[in-house]
Amino acid sequence: MREKDKVVLGISIGDLNGIGSEIILKTFQDARMLEFCTPVIFASVKLMSFYKKALNLNVSVHGIDSLDKILHKKLNVYNVWKEQVPVNLGKEEKQAGEYALKSLEASVKALKDDKIDVLVTAPINKSNIQSETFNFPGHTDYLAKELEGDSLMLMVTNSLRVGLLTDHVAVKEVSENITRELIEKKINTIHKTLIKDFGIVRPKIAVLGINPHNGDNGVIGKEDDEVLKPTIDNLRNNGKVVLGPYAADSFFGSGNYKNFDVIIASYHDQGLVPFKTLSFGNGVNYTAGLRKIRTSPDHGTAYDIAGKGIANHESFREAVFTAVNIFKKRNDYAAFSKNPLEIQPRKTFSKKK
Known part of the structure; x- marks a missing residue:
């Protein structure tokens, strides 16, 4: 059940051996973030439990096997896969890219099906994610194909x-x-x-x-x-x-x-x-011109610091804020365009440090 005005924010996990999971979990250690949006990580509970233990992070996750079971005020993890995936933090490996793609494909499908409102993508490795279904220089070109627009x-x-x-x-x-x-x-x-x-x-x-x-x-x-x-x-x-x-x-x-x-x-x-x-x-990378909203942090996988617990999550947090605010701005614009004399703009939230 959706709460009124609560933005459901999907998150693709990015390269499994990079800093993506660390910056995601660090962002939602702050319980105030759950007041602004309802996050859904597209990965697996087993994987997130591994990261929590490896990085000594204290954050609760709620596992779901259906996107109809999303809970508000929880950090939801949608199980895209069930198997235990070996993780070698800081290493560039083909398998890490394969699971990054599984997460991305599942999250984009959910976005297209309106199961989530916006998407924030953790960093991928543009080399090891290449496959028959992902033959692009990065997220932007892939999303242009999937989500339509310029x-x-x-x-x-x-x-x-x-x-x-x-x-x-x-x-x-x-x-x-x-x-x-x-x-x-x-x-x-x-x-x-x-x-x-x-x-x-x-x-x-x-x-x-x-x-x-x-x-x-x-x-x-x-x-x-x-x-x-x-x-x-x-x-x-x-x-x-x-x-x-x-x-x-x-x-x-x-x-x-x-x-x-x-x-x-x-x-x-x-x-x-x-x-x-x-x-x-x-900074935040926003893919403008599409019918759906996607943001990401302004950095890459950072293999050199992966697993050390020192990754800065500020850019990822800003990507969350930006996605939510753009979603609300876009809805306000649509409402004004439809009936500009009756609709009053909704205030966007203030970021709390």
Whole structure:
């Protein structure tokens, strides 16, 4: 039985040998988290009991074999499998990836079937999770296939949002992937996301250049002049507040990013290096543009510290807060759009440290 206004939050376990289980359990050691959402871990009770003992964590779990048996104010563990799985913390192993995929597939199915409201994914290893059913460079592309829509990797904190035109693409292939059609699609997606999911009425968007110094009038590359600038002009002429392209090397250091609701980077490291420098440990990866909500922490499996009990769970906790808040914002937007004169917005919760 669902409680009114209680968000059911699914959690995929991630790589079994990484820090995923540690940061999940540490997050829900704080009983106050159960007031904000009802968590459901997609794994097995046997596995979570192993982690609790190995990491000396004091947190109760409630095992269920049906998603109709979810209990509120409990840390639910849905048994995706029953067998005991060997865990070698800190080791990259194929089997760990296979069970990470089992968890992910089960949690995404539950999301599609409306058994859970939102999904938070613990980190996977992009190599050992590859299989016949998962042939993607990461979560974002997999979720785009499963959940439909124009997916976009959006990194968020309370004071900074960074989106990407290209994400897990080799550097040598970046410029050939950035077309006018791609730019328009990505910026339209982020514009809609900021309105629906973050409650920003008139988003202000900055776009970073593709080449150093925006190509220096074609000396270092023509893509900025021939592709990026005309597309930005067209978007602006159609009513969107889109400015740029800005030279990426000085944009963050100058503090100019503070003047915008989102910054669009051309490729992965151009956006994520400054993002993680400014916010590492508190950032959240949000897959914007999909019909369902998915967030994750801004770090990887961290094999080097797995099993040592020292993993910082702040980013995972922020991913939980972000997923719940976006769910409520999106519902408020839908209600306003349907009958704007009668519906009053519901307040989102305040994070408790």
